[in-house]
Every structure is written in C-alpha cells, then in structure tokens.
Amino acid sequence: MYDSPKVLLGLVIFLVLITFPIWYNIAGGTAEYVPELEKPVKGENCVADTEYMRSSHMDLLNTWRNEVVRDGDRVYTAPDGKKYNKSLSQTCLDCHSNKEGFCDKCHDYLKIEPYCWDCHIIPGKEMK
Ligand code: HEC
Numbered sequence: 001m002y003d004s005p006k007v008l009l010g011l012v013i014f015l016v017l018i019t020f021p022i023w024y025n026i027a028g029g030t031a032e033y034v035p036e037l038e039k040p041v042k043g044e045n046c047v048a049d050t051e052y053m054r055s056s057h058m059d060l061l062n063t064w065r066n067e068v069v070r071d072g073d074r075v076y077t078a079p080d081g082k083k084y085n086k087s088l089s090q091t092c093l094d095c096h097s098n099k100e101g102f103c104d105k106c107h108d109y110l111k112i113e114p115y116c117w118d119c120h121i122i123p124g125k126e127m128k
C-alpha cells in the first residue's frame with residue numbers, strides 16, 4: 001500500500017531540491033550577478049545611459065558601424081551633449097582602456113567572444 005502523506009512529503013522535498021539553484025539565486029541576489037568591472041579611466045558618463053549601455057551596447061556599436069561604413073557619418077552626439085567619434089577602438093577603448101578588466105570580464109563570464117578584434121585594434125596591443 002502507498003503511504004500517501006509520506007509520498008507527498010517525498011515529492012515536496014524532491015521539488016525543493018531540484019529547484020534549489022533557483023531559490024538560492026533569488027535569495028542570494030546572484031541572478032543579477034555582474035562581474036567586478038574595472039572603472040573607466042575617464043569620463044563621468046558613458047556615451048549613453050549606463051543601464052542602456054549595459055543592455056544594448058552591441059546595438060549601439062552596430063549602429064555606429066553602419067553609419068560610418070555606409071554613410072561616412074562619424075560624429076555621435078551623446079544624451080549629455082558631448083560629441084564623440086563613432087569608433088570602437090578610439091572611443092570606447094579610450095575610456096574603457098582596460099579591455100581585459102572591462103569588456104572581457106563580462107564576455108568571458110558569458111562565454112562570448114566578439115570577433116571585432118580580428119580587425120579592430122586593441123590600443124596598446126600588437127595586432128594578432
Ligand atoms: C567618455 C568616456 C566613455 C566612453 C567614450 C565610453 N564609455 Fe562606457 N562607460 C563610461 C562610464 C563613466 C560608465 C559608467 C560606469 C559606472 O557606472 O560605474 C560606462 C559604462 C559602460 C557600460 C556599463 C557597465 C556596467 O557597469 O554595467 C558598458 C557596457 C559600456 N560603458 C560600454 C561602452 C562602449 C561599448 C563604448 C563605446 C560605444 C563606451 N562604453 C564608451 C565611460 C565611457
């Protein structure tokens with residue numbers, strides 16, 4: 001015969017155990033984990049709002065690339081009114097000059113490897 005309270009208890013324990021990583025993440029706040037990032041060497045603001053940059057810098061880079069390569073349009077005006085050269089190496093890495101301590105920290109954590117550096121220069125590094 002089945003002992004239903006015990007089966008039920010077993011089931012509950014089983015569910016708690018298999019969902020443990022989820023509970024643990026929510027409780028520990030690690031679900032929103034961002035690696036410890038190197039501060040930019042200059043600039044009070046990024047070229048756009050930090051939240052936007054965190055989630056959408058790849059879209060911005062893509063837009064910059066298209067505007068430069070297709071339209072020859074190289075001047076970007078930030079929300080704070082500052083003007084920047086639309087350039088991956090010369091602009092982004094001018095402030096975020098420690099690529100390893102910044103860009104790579106997130107990308108390594110996420111196991112992504114943008115292929116941009118096959119062609120674009122990492123200032124201070126020899127080309128591969
Ligand atoms: C004028 C200097 C400057 C330039 C140019 C610049 N940034 Fe930033 N960036 C900053 C600052 C300052 C912050 C905010 C850091 C903070 O809040 O701790 C930031 C934040 C960020 C963040 C979010 C980091 C986080 O804490 O989540 C990303 C991603 C980023 N920048 C990528 C880029 C990219 C890609 C470019 C080129 C398109 C770029 N930045 C150009 C200064 C700059």
Ligand code: HEC
Nearest residue numbers: 034054057058061092093096102103106107112114115116
């Ligand atoms: C706060 C974490 C974080 C930081 C800092 C960061 N990235 Fe990213 N990056 C991401 C995430 C998340 C993605 C998107 C991954 C996806 O959608 O697959 C991404 C994607 C990209 C992509 C698109 C890759 C592709 O193949 O589609 C480029 C290009 C890129 N990042 C450039 C940079 C550069 C340049 C810097 C430094 C100036 C930088 N990122 C800093 C988190 C970060």
Ligand code: HEC
Nearest residue numbers: 061062064065068069086087088089114115116118119120
């Ligand atoms: C096959 C080589 C190659 C690869 C790979 C490549 N680019 Fe480029 N990119 C170029 C060339 C060539 C230009 C034009 C340079 C110019 O006119 O200043 C350019 C221009 C750009 C520009 C505007 C000018 C500048 O100085 O940055 C941006 C932004 C850009 N690319 C972003 C990216 C990003 C982001 C990636 C990776 C997701 C990437 N590129 C991958 C070759 C490449």
